[in-house]
Amino acid sequence: MLQSYALRRALTDGKYRKIFVERLTEPLHLNILSAGVALFGSYPAKVAFDLVVRQQYAYPILFAAQSAKKLGIQRIVVLEFGVATGAGLLNMCELAARTEAATGVLIDVVGFDTGSGMPPAVDHRDLPEYFQEGDYPMDFEALRRSLPPRCRLIIGDVAETIPGYLESVRPDAPIGFVSVDVDYYSSTVRTLPVLDGEPEQYLPIVPVYLDDVGMDGCNPWNGELLAVAEFNEARPLRKIAPFNLLRSKRIFKNAQWIDRMYAAHIHDHPTRTPATAKRAQRAYISNEYLR
Ligand SMILES: C[S@@+](CC[C@H](N)C(=O)[O-])C[C@H]1O[C@@H](n2cnc3c(N)ncnc32)[C@H](O)[C@@H]1O
Structure with a gap:
């Protein structure tokens, strides 16, 4: 009874839904990797791993x-x-x-x-x-x-x-x-x-x-x-x-x-306007089929 209440709360409360429904349904190896990122990762890495x-x-x-x-x-x-x-x-x-x-x-x-x-x-x-x-x-x-x-x-x-x-x-x-x-x-x-x-x-x-x-x-x-x-x-x-x-x-x-x-x-x-957009000229696209 207590367990089913806890599970119900876990699945309905937004925070726990995030853990149980969004996160723990992701591949196991990525969740394991994210533990390392949480401990040692840079801020951009933590953002990439949704740890923020x-x-x-x-x-x-x-x-x-x-x-x-x-x-x-x-x-x-x-x-x-x-x-x-x-x-x-x-x-x-x-x-x-x-x-x-x-x-x-x-x-x-x-x-x-x-x-x-x-x-x-x-x-x-x-x-x-x-x-x-x-x-x-x-x-x-x-x-x-x-x-x-x-x-x-x-x-x-x-x-x-x-x-x-x-x-x-x-x-x-x-x-x-x-x-x-x-x-x-x-x-x-x-x-x-x-x-x-x-x-x-x-x-x-x-x-x-x-x-x-x-x-x-x-x-x-x-x-x-x-x-x-x-x-x-x-x-x-x-x-x-x-x-x-x-x-x-x-x-x-x-x-x-x-x-x-x-x-x-x-x-x-x-x-994003042709007259003012500046970007480096693109070189030839490599083409391994050319003789
Ligand atoms: C759901 S709350 C925002 C929650 C907040 N972003 C958070 O993360 O805690 C919605 C807010 O929008 C404001 N709001 C709705 N219509 C508005 C309007 N026309 N002008 C200014 N504020 C408005 C309300 O005062 C209310 O505080």
Whole structure:
């Protein structure tokens, strides 16, 4: 009886589901190898082996820092939309510090929230069966006291706070990662214009984490996925798509965060525009069939 209760808890609680359903169903040799990485591995190796808490932030922040480094950019900013009590935001700050140490790229963190929890749901597209007005309030003072210097918290409805924030984003510290955890369709519609700035305010590919696409009731006609579809429809040169081949690139393939990871493609970014894109000339492709 006790055993079946423990097993039930283990499988329903998110943390244990990750261990039992995602991790222990992976090949044994990889789990054994990851024990060595946990003890002796570098930070990028730990991210590769999903050994860092909140892989859904660890991977894209590292990706962004590495992309910035390749472009000679020394500072980036990463954003969390939907902060609540700030567990995700503080974790993001810790991962930013670890990524900074591993790559040398400086990372600022900005969180956005109403400060008073969820606004009212507009209609069925906001998934009212899962979220409602007043859910996820914030203890602003407690969170403010815990924020490290690299982090800013911007309070207010995102529709009102994003335009002013975007004006402050400088091309020498572009946006490198966006986490969208505002739950509703309507709030996501108001969040995605953060991707409407000047091309140089972004890295050419900005990972976008969509937290709320996994419930059974989610589909392309409601919630965050509908907001993304409308964003793509309305913008010829900015597109949000599932992160390319991410599952096949990961060592551990059962992790759910992989299915929530998207990328915003800034097609008008100077590095993706023929007149300004610079890359080394490619040499002949080797061809062993030539005589
Ligand atoms: C699920 S919580 C975020 C949890 C947090 N990311 C974490 O990891 O702990 C969703 C948050 O989105 C915020 N939110 C929803 N709609 C918003 C809007 N239009 N503007 C600003 N914040 C919003 C709510 O206040 C709520 O705190």
